[in-house]
Structure formats: structure tokens, C-alpha cells
Amino acid sequence: MKSKKTTEQVHKLVTEIDNDPDNYQTYxxxxxxxxxEESFDQAEQLLNQSLVKFKSNDQARSLFEYGIGILLYTNQMYEKAIPVFKLVDDPKLQHDAYLMTAQSYYALSQYKMAFAFALTASEGHKQDPDTNKLLGDIQLATGDLKSARDYYDTALKNDHSNELVFNRGIVEAGLEEGNSINNKYFDQVKRADPKYFENAKQKLEDINKLITNKEN
Known part of the structure; x- marks a missing residue:
């Protein structure tokens, strides 16, 4: 059930579309x-209708293709999302499209492809925290902790989300003998959100497996 605020936002956007039916951004x-709002069927219908309506506008077409990719990604249909993101050819959207392609490959545990697209996404966006976090996540998943540390440190210049700080803590723990949970990154998350910290501690078990596998 939609909240009152969401219902109002929907009504506002529908009114804007009625008043200016040629503004594809509102769609x-x-x-x-x-x-x-997880109204996926409605979103899919509107995206497909909009794609047809604005098919002669290349920027609009790219935007709605990107939107379809987001819909598929949100529904964890990563294999279907990837070719859709690759259709996006608007230069203004290509960074985001490359990043989402990388995210999709990462979700499929195809880390080499994920890294390649994330690296492409980073071109011209060297300080982008989302891109650097993903590069760090990929390197962490493959057990390359020193490289993960470098990407996370770059991301931390512009982002201090609990997930990012915690992942940096995992790297710190992995690089230290004994994988101690006592480091400044874990302490920071513990202070900011104790519940998140407790729920995320299970990631520490994964880092032990990664290190063991890399050593073997």
C-alpha cells in the first residue's frame, strides 16, 4: 500500500505529464x-509505453532503456539487465550504465567482468565513491585486500556509509594477523549503528575463508 506522501508524488507527476506530455523526464x-515503491508491473508497463512513445528521441530512448535495466536489476534479474544496460548509448548515462553493468556482474559473482566494467566506469570519475566502493567490493570478494583497501580509502574521501566503513574494517582485519574486530572502522560503525554492526559481523567469517583460499 502506497503511503500518503507517495500517493501525492504520483498524483503530482501524473498531473505534470497531463500538462506536458512531451517531457520524457517526468515519465x-x-x-x-x-x-x-515496488509497483513493478506498473513501472514495466509505463517504461515500455514510454520507450515506444519517445522512440525517435535518442536521449529519451537511452533513459528508458536504462530504466528497464534498473527494473530488472531491482528484481534480481541480473543476466537480463546486463544486455539492456549495454544498449544505453547516451554519453550522459554511460557512467551509470557501466556501473550498473558492473554491479550486475558482481551480483552474479563474475568478478573479472565486474571489475572490467567498474574500471571503465571509473574513467573520468576517479573520485566517485560508488565506483570506488564497487571496485573495493570486487577486490575484497577475490581476496585482493591491499587493492580493496586502496579503493575503499578513495571512496571514504566522499562517503562514510556504514557499509563502506564496515567493509574497510573487514579489509583492515584481514590485513592484520588474527583478523581482530578491534579497529577504528568497526568502532566507528559500532558507535553509529550498533544493530547494523551486529548484523554485519558475519562478514568477518567470509574474510577468513577468502584469506585461507588465497593462501591455498
């Missing part, structure tokens, strides 16, 4: 709102 904004 896209409505699609993203529907996806956020």
Missing part, C-alpha cells in the same frame, strides 16, 4: 518512483 521520474 522516467514516475517510473523510478513506482520501482522504489
Amino acid at each position: 522516467y521520474d514516475l517510473c523510478m518512483l513506482l520501482i522504489n
Whole structure:
């Protein structure tokens, strides 16, 4: 059930579409709102209708293709999302499309492909925290802790989310003998969100497996 605020946002966007039916951005904004609210069938229908309506506008086409990719990714349909993201050819969207392609490959545990697309996404966006976090996540998943540390440290210049700080703590623990949970990154997350820290501690078991596998 949609909240009152969401219902109002939907109504506002629908009114804007009625008043200016040629503004494709409003259609896209409505699609993203529907996806956020998990109204996936409605979002899919509107995305497909919008793609047809604005098919002669290359920028609009790219935007709605990207939106379809987001819908598929959100529904964990990563293998289907990847070729859709690769259709996006608007230069303004290509960084995001490369990043989402990398995210999709990462979700499929195809780390070499994920790294390649994330690295491409980083071109011209060397300080982007989302891109650097993903590069760090990929390197962490493959057990390359020193490389993961470098990417996370770059991401931390512009982002201090609990997940990022905790992952940096995992790297710190992995690089220290004994994998201690006593480091400044874990302490920071523990202070900011104790519940998140407790739920995320199970990741520490994974790092032990990664290190063991890399050594063997």
C-alpha cells in the first residue's frame, strides 16, 4: 500500500505529464518512483509505453532503456539487465550504465567482468565513491585486500556509509594477523549503528575463508 506522501508524488507527476506530455523526464521520474515503491508491473508497463512513445528521441530512448535495466536489476534479474544496460548509448548515462553493468556482474559473482566494467566506469570519475566502493567490493570478494583497501580509502574521501566503513574494517582485519574486530572502522560503525554492526559481523567469517583460499 502506497503511503500518503507517495500517493501525492504520483498524483503530482501524473498531473505534470497531463500538462506536458512531451517531457520524457517526468515519465522516467514516475517510473523510478513506482520501482522504489515496488509497483513493478506498473513501472514495466509505463517504461515500455514510454520507450515506444519517445522512440525517435535518442536521449529519451537511452533513459528508458536504462530504466528497464534498473527494473530488472531491482528484481534480481541480473543476466537480463546486463544486455539492456549495454544498449544505453547516451554519453550522459554511460557512467551509470557501466556501473550498473558492473554491479550486475558482481551480483552474479563474475568478478573479472565486474571489475572490467567498474574500471571503465571509473574513467573520468576517479573520485566517485560508488565506483570506488564497487571496485573495493570486487577486490575484497577475490581476496585482493591491499587493492580493496586502496579503493575503499578513495571512496571514504566522499562517503562514510556504514557499509563502506564496515567493509574497510573487514579489509583492515584481514590485513592484520588474527583478523581482530578491534579497529577504528568497526568502532566507528559500532558507535553509529550498533544493530547494523551486529548484523554485519558475519562478514568477518567470509574474510577468513577468502584469506585461507588465497593462501591455498
